[in-house]
Amino acid sequence: MKKLLSVSLIVLLSACASQTTQPEVDDLNSGSNMGNTNLSGSGSGRPGYFNQLQDPNSILSQRSVYYDFDSYSVKGEYREMVLAHAKLLRDNPDASVILQGNTDDRGSREYNLALGQRRADGVRNMMALAGAGDSQIEAVSFGEEKPRALGSGESAWSQNRRTDIVYRGE
């Protein structure tokens, strides 16, 4: 006697009935977790130091620290520039920066995120030692996700091993 089992199929994919793009954001912990990463202008007038940041003759117009392969320390040639930004922060307590660490694209994305963080943390520590306030600096990492130069090979990779200094409100 051959008997067929009778089973009704559970519908698996009902979860994906429509195609959406932007989901509703329900930030449960904007209080304890800080979600304050607004890089766009606050609406009020731009502070005076912004002119310096955009003046090509000012060292403050330089915003990127580049690194040797597998290295995370700020090279001597970038020291003066990093210290100039630290001084600006010290002189302008309302100013704040995001330091964005980046890596080349070899290896694990998450491990590269941690390596990019190490680069940004290094710049942060140098700025903090020079008197910039902790609350004025946020060090984050883009890992290998935002390459400045595409392609592989040392010329592209060397462009991508960097920390960018971005002022909030810019």
Place this chain on the structure above:
Amino acid sequence: MFPDRIKFLFCALILSCGWISFPSLAQLNIEIFGGGAARIPIAIVPFADENRLQQNITSVIGADLQRTGLFKLVDTSGASPHAPADVVFPDWVNRGASALVIGRTVAMPGDQVEIQFRLMDVSKKTQLTGLGITVPSSQLRSAAHRIADVIYEALTGDVGVFSTRIAYVLKQGNKYALQVADADGYNAQSIIEYNEPIISPAWSPDGNRLAYVSFENKKPVVYVQTLATRQRHAVANFKGSNSAPAWSPDGNRLAVVLTGQGGSQIFLINADGSGLQRLSRSSGIDTEPNFSPDGRYILFTSDRGGSPQIYRMAVTQSENPNAERMTFEGSYNVSPDYSHNGKSYTFIHRNNNQFNVAVQEIGSRQVQILTNSKFDESPSFAPNGKMILYATEINGRGILSAVSSDGQTKQHLSVQSGDIREPAWGPLPKWK
């Protein structure tokens, strides 16, 4: 814009010699290399009246079984039994089949289809198993995967994973989409789309939610999103970078990597974003946490020994406060992912500037390298432990690939345009 349905090109290869192609399956571009002597010869007779359906069933079953590398499809031309009484067993013995699949489909009222199938043992002339399913005609592919699971389990003794889903990130131009698709690449759906990167999707153990890292806020933030409702919330959005989410097996907590207290360190946090608790304590990088299936251990990548290596720590630290180093060969071992039974894990091993998928058996600490490509990333075990899905690169384009856990069989899954990366194999559906 992303197409709402992306067809993957499958290219299954069994490491050996020669070519066999199956023109009847050309829609998926399946090509099989080799003459795996151990493959089970199976004949799948087209089901009665299935050509009247909007979706052929037996071709999906055949493609599922073939992709495992464990089966060889036997030619069925000229024979069309649909019931056991119609089967002429000596004919199938002559064709070299050891298993035979027959069945019928019946259109029912209300756009429903009843499918009955039987799996026959050719040498014993008996029925091994059978199943009757009634589904809406829109669910015929799911029904076929379900039948393939039953056949796979009956013939190999292992649970089939044809009814599971995969998640991955698709990059097209400057657009990033987190997508979920069936394990064979069909029914791809975008969960979110952004102009900023998305990485590290992780399935909740019940398959209802995905955790991932999005850069939409100009920094990495960990989100959890419910697939059915599309609702999501930021689970970890602390000062600094937030990344590498991993679910605890009970689905209540996540391990995440935060940088606010210096370095990149592993924390535990409830899935609603409450109850933050630091777990790892090193002066360097601790990242890529992954829970053991029993929830007692976390594997992770750390550079505390000078190069990135894989370590294991107890989740309850009173149990064992020290992390144990697991990998010693080579200067770069990263991205651990436990197998379903916790006895082994897969990871990426670098050797001579090649990044390859490897497996370590935890009991013996023995390591086996499974691939020979150049840029493999993000390995993820299938929920039956038999295959590993990973990202790799071919001609500068990101594709997904899968390798059997013994390294014998490989398949490639690529999209028509764009880079596909960061795969995560979802859990078994709840009926398993």
